[in-house]
Amino acid sequence: MSSGALGSTFGSIECFPKSNSTRSNGATLRIRGNVVSSLQTGQHANVRAKSSTKLVRIGVLGASGYTGAEIVRLLANHPYFHITLMTADRKAGQSFGSVFPHLIAQDLPDMVAIKDAEFANVDAVFCCLPHGTTQEIIKGLPSAVKIVDLSADFRLRNLDEYGEWYGQPHKAPELQKEAVYGLTEVWRKEIRNARLVANPGCYPTSVQLPLVPLIKAHLIELRSIIIDAKSGVSGAGRSAKEANLYTEIAEGIHAYGITKHRHVPEIEQGLSDASHAKVTVSFTPHLMPMSRGMQSTIYVEMPYGVTHDDLYQHLKTTYEGEEFIKVLEKGAVPHTRNVRGSNFCFINVFPDRIPGRAIIISVIDNLMKGASGQALQNLNLMLGYPENIGLQQQPLFP
Ligand SMILES: NC(=O)C1=CN([C@@H]2O[C@H](COP(=O)(O)OP(=O)(O)OC[C@H]3O[C@@H](n4cnc5c(N)ncnc54)[C@H](OP(=O)(O)O)[C@@H]3O)[C@@H](O)[C@H]2O)C=CC1
Numbered sequence: 344m345s346s347g348a349l350g351s352t353f354g355s356i357e358c359f360p361k362s363n364s365t366r367s368n369g370a371t372l373r374i375r376g377n378v379v380s381s382l383q384t385g386q387h388a389n390v391r392a393k394s395s396t397k398l399v400r401i402g403v404l405g406a407s408g409y410t411g412a413e414i415v416r417l418l419a420n421h422p423y424f425h426i427t428l429m430t431a432d433r434k435a436g437q438s439f440g441s442v443f444p445h446l447i448a449q450d451l452p453d454m455v456a457i458k459d460a461e462f463a464n465v466d467a468v469f470c471c472l473p474h475g476t477t478q479e480i481i482k483g484l485p486s487a488v489k490i491v492d493l494s495a496d497f498r499l500r501n502l503d504e505y506g507e508w509y510g511q512p513h514k515a516p517e518l519q520k521e522a523v524y525g526l527t528e529v530w531r532k533e534i535r536n537a538r539l540v541a542n543p544g545c546y547p548t549s550v551q552l553p554l555v556p557l558i559k560a561h562l563i564e565l566r567s568i569i570i571d572a573k574s575g576v577s578g579a580g581r582s583a584k585e586a587n588l589y590t591e592i593a594e595g596i597h598a599y600g601i602t603k604h605r606h607v608p609e610i611e612q613g614l615s616d617a618s619h620a621k622v623t624v625s626f627t628p629h630l631m632p633m634s635r636g637m638q639s640t641i642y643v644e645m646p647y648g649v650t651h652d653d654l655y656q657h658l659k660t661t662y663e664g665e666e667f668i669k670v671l672e673k674g675a676v677p678h679t680r681n682v683r684g685s686n687f688c689f690i691n692v693f694p695d696r697i698p699g700r701a702i703i704i705s706v707i708d709n710l711m712k713g714a715s716g717q718a719l720q721n722l723n724l725m726l727g728y729p730e731n732i733g734l735q736q737q738p739l740f741p
Pocket residue numbers: 404405406407408409410411430431432433434435457470471472473474476493494495543544545577578579580581582709710713714
């Protein structure tokens with residue numbers, strides 16, 4: 344099912360295939376007319392819809408962090424998912440509304456420490472924990488529980504590479520084998536059947552969405568791919584760090600992780616899969632004085648005879664039916680502010696003044712398509728729902 348078809352499905356939920364109405368955990372979902380209208384009329388009606396259906400029980404591990412809070416925000420508009428477990432570390436024992444007052448209107452369980460979490464009451468989890476802590480926790484989950492892991496712990500297939508870039512040996516190699524990489528528009532078929540999805544990093548999402556189709560179509564040279572990327576500060580998580588103080592970030596921009604950022608092997612794995620050859624990239628991330636948003640400006644060389652217009656047309660055709668990937672009108676510059684708070688990725692292609700080269704710009708919201716938005720898109724797919732449920736909010740502006 345392409346997400347292009349989902350727009351119409353969303354407005355006529357009674358037409359879901361029968362197979363989508365019975366869950367493997369025995370919970371039965373009855374989709375009724377009132378759910379359709381509640382989807383269209385927002386939160387209040389949505390609560391009504393939730394109470395009239397048997398819901399998928401969701402755990403949010405690391406709910407007191409930025410990506411956890413974003414999942415909770417999105418699930419407020421999800422008619423079939425209901426949060427039954429939330430965990431925190433330093434903030435365990437606190438109510439979610441006291442930690443995130445903007446979400447105080449939701450009826451949610453208090454946050455507990457992982458050691459006190461009761462997984463018998465969950466059907467699926469979003470794991471929003473720091474990398475390194477995630478592997479052991481996931482290893483202990485009941486096998487029936489579906490998992491979308493937002494950390495980097497299951498993204499790299501090569502465990503030696505994981506050890507090298509993350510500075511510690513992998514603690515769950517057997518689980519790594521079953522993990523499916525969650526770049527939805529590229530691995531949709533595999534994600535549908537997965538139990539464990541490794542949600543991509545934010546930078547790798549913004550880079551691979553434009554480059555994977557172009558590489559598959561042999562429209563760019565594999566050598567000399569240069570990625571200049573910029574992120575909002577929420578990309579670094581919510582825990583206090585001196586380098587992320589307002590005074591260190593405001594009114595300036597700086598590069599970091601030059602030549603050794605841990606997203607390099609993830610990007611190279613995805614591009615190498617697309618080309619069936621080893622691809623290497625120059626990648627330099629920068630920190631920007633904004634809370635959310637991410638831009639990757641990508642400089643590529645084209646084979647003789649290929650023009651930037653060929654790249655543009657190919658991306659336009661590839662993503663024509665996709666709800667969340669928008670290749671803009673020719674010449675329009677993607678702005679991070681135009682995707683803020685949404686699951687969109689905006690892309691465009693420009694000719695370089697140097698013949699034979701092109702410049703690709705891709706923007707996302709790092710907390711949405713770069714993390715929690717894509718994670719929800721994936722869990723929807725894994726559980727047989729239309730992938731856009733809970734994700735149709737438009738960008739915030741200004
Ligand atoms: N922020 C972003 O844009 C993106 C983040 N990611 C990844 O998603 C994951 C979560 O990121 P983010 O939400 O930004 O991080 P935060 O630092 O904001 O949140 C981390 C969460 O994990 C909890 N936690 C920390 N240490 C432990 C531990 N040892 N055991 C159990 N729980 C713990 C924290 O609890 P408490 O606060 O109570 O201490 C908090 O709930 C990370 O792996 C990150 O790399 C991926 C893509 C983008």
